[in-house]
Amino acid sequence: MDIAVSDLVQVFGTAPNEIVALERVTHRFPSQKVSCILGPSGCGKSTMVQIIGGIEAYTSGRIEIGGNTNEPLGTHSVVVWQQLNLFPWRSVIDNVAFGLEMQGVAKAERHERARALIASVGLRGFEGHRPPQLSGGMRQRVALARALIMQRPIMLMDEPFAALDAQTKIVMQEELVRIYEANKMTIVFVTHAIDEAILLGDEVVVMTARPGRIKEVLRVDLPRPRVQEMVNTPEFGRLYDRALHLIREEVLNAMRQQDAMVSAA
Numbered sequence: 001m002d003i004a005v006s007d008l009v010q011v012f013g014t015a016p017n018e019i020v021a022l023e024r025v026t027h028r029f030p031s032q033k034v035s036c037i038l039g040p041s042g043c044g045k046s047t048m049v050q051i052i053g054g055i056e057a058y059t060s061g062r063i064e065i066g067g068n069t070n071e072p073l074g075t076h077s078v079v080v081w082q083q084l085n086l087f088p089w090r091s092v093i094d095n096v097a098f099g100l101e102m103q104g105v106a107k108a109e110r111h112e113r114a115r116a117l118i119a120s121v122g123l124r125g126f127e128g129h130r131p132p133q134l135s136g137g138m139r140q141r142v143a144l145a146r147a148l149i150m151q152r153p154i155m156l157m158d159e160p161f162a163a164l165d166a167q168t169k170i171v172m173q174e175e176l177v178r179i180y181e182a183n184k185m186t187i188v189f190v191t192h193a194i195d196e197a198i199l200l201g202d203e204v205v206v207m208t209a210r211p212g213r214i215k216e217v218l219r220v221d222l223p224r225p226r227v228q229e230m231v232n233t234p235e236f237g238r239l240y241d242r243a244l245h246l247i248r249e250e251v252l253n254a255m256r257q258q259d260a261m262v263s264a265a
Contacts, residue, residue: 044212
């Protein structure tokens with residue numbers, strides 16, 4: 001299920017203090033592919049994901065999900081956040097099954113489905129544990145299972161691995177690659193990390209500093225399934241150098257914007 005964004009504009013506040021977060025963004029995120037959005041802080045990456053997911057209203061433009069503009073945004077998608085929003089007082093199995101519980105699915109059925117997903121993300125035996133008893137990587141796996149249980153064709157991921165240590169982040173990237181290969185969802189993945197964007201994505205959508213626009217789309221033709229060793233290949237290196245060149249300019253622009261705002265205050 002593809003996502004077509006046309007002339008998307010998002011403005012926060014009112015004149016003279018309005019902030020243009022997104023300015024006429026147009027892109028088609030292809031069906032059953034991984035699109036990674038890369039850009040400096042404040043460029044509207046997370047805002048666009050929240051709009052696509054139906055969490056936030058937008059100022060103007062058009063969004064079509066699978067060619068349909070009639071269904072409410074968010075109907076076919078699920079979001080995985082950096083802040084996982086797990087319920088600390090609920091067990092792993094009840095966290096994973098929460099969405100089904102809200103849909104009125106009987107306890108026996110939702111627990112059966114939750115157990116299967118918990119096992120699939122390598123957490124068999126931890127069904128009765130609570131989030132504070134788990135490591136960061138294990139909590140992230142719970143969040144992935146909670147999203148997967150909803151069986152939505154679109155997964156929106158807002159910097160889900162940013163808070164993890166380097167080793168756990170690698171493991172979770174590999175886990176996401178495995179999950180994608182098994183389910184072939186449409187994934188839109190927000191990140192600040194160039195290597196992560198190239199390793200995971202079929203395309204890297206590079207955004208400008210605020211107001212957020214699409215600067216360039218890099219096609220990633222590395223073979224799947226992806227493995228960490230690919231970062232040492234010439235193909236990966238060429239993509240990395242191009243993305244670094246693009247993003248360095250925008251990070252510098254964002255820093256100049258911040259300096260100007262401080263000077264004007």
